[in-house]
Amino acid sequence: MSAPLATAPAAPAPVPAPPIFKVDRLTVAFPERGGTEVAPIVDFDLVVEAGRITCLLGPSGCGKTTLLKALGGFVVGRDTGGVVYRGRYLTEPTPDIVMIFQEHNLFPWLSVRGNVGFGLRHSPGEPAARRARLERMLGTVGLAEAAGRYPHQLSGGMRQRAAIARALVTEPKVLLLDEPFSALDVTLRRRMHALLRAVWTETRTTMVMVTHSVEEAIVVGHRVVVLGGRPASVLLDVPTEGAAYRDRYDPAFLELQKRIESLIE
Ligand SMILES: Nc1ncnc2c1ncn2[C@@H]1O[C@H](COP(=O)(O)OP(=O)(O)O)[C@@H](O)[C@H]1O
Ligand SMILES: [Mg+2]
Structure with missing residues (x-):
């Protein structure tokens, strides 16, 4: 066994990837009883690169599902902004983008x-x-x-x-996943992580996955975005390429996991 490294191994320089989504001042509000409204997403900006796996983390109720639905065109924001997909504002779902939910819906x-x-x-x-x-x-x-x-x-x-x-x-351009493995036990879940990575290696499909598991986000994603607050803002946005983030016992992995967990709590 070699001695533990004093510093985390340097991650390889990320491969430049073109944006596929530009979330541009997105505001999503839902009407409530009594004439008020709840607005989990207000003036929100985010760029998502093509051909990579972006994982979204954040406390329950912070707007992750709402954001994912907006990326799919299932929810359309206020016309002061929106989601730009390959250069155009999304106004409805497109066959290019498919979404998988926690429940399989077979x-x-x-x-x-x-x-x-x-x-x-x-x-x-x-x-x-x-x-x-x-x-x-x-x-x-x-x-x-x-x-x-x-x-x-x-x-x-x-x-x-x-x-x-x-x-x-159907070979979609984008796969959106909303807590797809949360009903599975931990062993199965880890197998699904390997499978998703293998599918990505084969297809290079752009994926955006919402999860509540910090481990899952780091191990599967090329990038982890942590959301929080009300309305939601980006608390942390880190690249998780590189071998250290494929090994959940690596010190760099554990350090990042700890950092994210303390942010979410
Ligand atoms: N269709 C809806 N109608 C009313 N309120 C909604 C609707 N969808 C989401 N919300 C509210 O928006 C907020 C964010 O929800 P959601 O995006 O599901 O959060 P998350 O996925 O992070 O748990 C919550 O307060 C939720 O109650
Ligand atoms: Mg949700």
Whole structure:
């Protein structure tokens, strides 16, 4: 065993990546009973780079889901600002961007193959090519053998893998994930982290993932953004590339984890 390093190993210089989202003075307010409103996001700015995994952390209720929905065009902010996606303000959802929720939302009456293939029903291309893509995606998430099973015959991890496959089989430009693994136990969750990284390595899909697990954010993300306050602001924005952040026992990993946890508490 080598002696512990006095300083954290230097992270490699981040690869420059073009922005895919520019959150530009986004304000989202919800009406409340009695004529008042709750505005978790006010005049909020954030740039998200293409082809990387950005993880969002923050205390419950701080506006993470609202922000993620705005990135998907599912929630549209006040017209004083908004979300610029590839140069245009988003005003509605686009097939380019898909979102995965904590609950898998699989169709119970369709098999895994049926569920994953469902996303392809409107896709262009030859049926044979689409079928090949479907089978490849089932293999990528390790569900080739279980493709004939129905959701109730699957474990929680398998269901979430099917949901990821269904989202990715259409080859979206962006995958938004809202606490996708929080219903899974820690072992399964760590396997899902490795799977998500493997899928990213293969597809280079831009991903934005909300999580409440600091470990998950660091280990999966190329960048971790910590939100807090009301309305939400960015408390910390750190690159988490580099080998140190893939190893949850690395001193640099633990130091960052501690720093983020103290911010959120
Ligand atoms: N559709 C909605 N209608 C009314 N209030 C909402 C709605 N969605 C979210 N909120 C409120 O906005 C705030 C932020 O919610 P949310 O984005 O879900 O936070 P987080 O995902 O960080 O826990 C909370 O106070 C929540 O109650
Ligand atoms: Mg949420």
